[in-house]
Amino acid sequence: GENVEQHPSTLSVQEGDSAVIKCTYSDSASNYFPWYKQELGKRPQLIIDIRSNVGEKKDQRIAVTLNKTAKHFSLHITETQPEDSAVYFCAASYGAGYNKLIFGAGTRLAVHP
């Protein structure tokens, strides 16, 4: 069935360090992979997404890589700042097309000054 696994569940880094969060998915037909950031009590906010026809995408300090053969994708945050502290969720579309999203369980990132 459809499943997305996300690791680690918690991540603690010092300000300025890099953070990496990894996800694997089960449905080989999935072709869209967004990442959402959720601050406490707030709505999930899209921070970056990638489609299956590319292997990497960058937006300032954030990058996502995709390995379709291995069915895994990762979020990389460089030069972390305290305001990066939040819960991050990866997701994969289920089936071809932009369909329902199957979410990972989330990673709680804490950036310490």
Added chain:
Amino acid sequence: GAGVSQSPSNKVTEKGKDVELRCDPISGHTALYWYRQSLGQGLEFLIYFQGNSAPDKSGLPSDRFSAERTGGSVSTLTIQRTQQEDSAVYLCASSYLGQPQHFGDGTRLSIL
């Protein structure tokens, strides 16, 4: 205009009562999704509407849950005979076909 709007923001009700949660998607968005987020957990897909197509109800956890979307815009999620395990934040999202999903602030449902 405005983003996805959900109401009420909070709902407290007694076990066994029915509840209705409302979602107003972003204007022009053809797709509408409902997800559930239990405390400290990820988002669980419930149901998906796309245009005039039959909705994908594969995520609804039981027949006590139903949803409708009137006129291709506003959606209502109904939970009948609520149980304590229904307590969660119910999130609605909308998107234009092929574009990212944008979430509302959610309805925090508490069943006493």
